[in-house]
Amino acid sequence: MDVGVMVLAAGKGSRLEPLSGAVPKPLMPLGGRSLLEWNLTWVAEAGLRRVWINVHHGGGAIEAALG
Secondary structure, eight states, rough: OOOOOEEEEOOGGGGGTTTTTTSGGGGGGGEEEEEEEEHHHHHHTTTTOEEEEEOOOTTHHHHHOOO
């Protein structure tokens, strides 16, 4: 079965202010990587290859970070 996964990355991070500043919550660093990178790593380790990322706040920055 070809299964995909939806990663929710639309958070503004307002509860993390002032730590978040202008950085969208999914791009906040934790242990040398962004929260989004950690999630994508876990998705890949689970063997899932089809990924959709739900972006809203800071969507352009998230797209730029992923390349």
